[in-house]
Amino acid sequence: MRGEKAEEFRVNGVVERLTPYEAAQVDLPEDELADPELVERAATLLAVMPRNQLRSTVERLLSPNDLEKGGRAIDALIDAAFAIEDETGHIRRLA
Secondary structure, eight states: OTTOOOOOOOOOOHHHHHGGGOOOOOOOOSSOOOOHHHHHHHHHHHHHSOSSEEHHHHHHHHOTTOHHHHHHHHHHHHHTTSEEEOTTSEEEEOO
């Protein structure tokens, strides 16, 4: 095949065909706050569950499909001095 000129490959209309699939802009809040309902549930769980629950367990119970939301709720309780987390990842209620 030496000496033969390679065919040029061109595709037309790509932009027009891909335009319907353009992703919409999503505006995320700068500071995502914990869901107040999840914070209340987290407080209730910590009040009725045995002491020293793993943080990951509580997060899964609060929000099984979005662990980040559960984590923010637990962080809110820690920030409010309602609970503490030890170095092993266990959460316990204060008071």
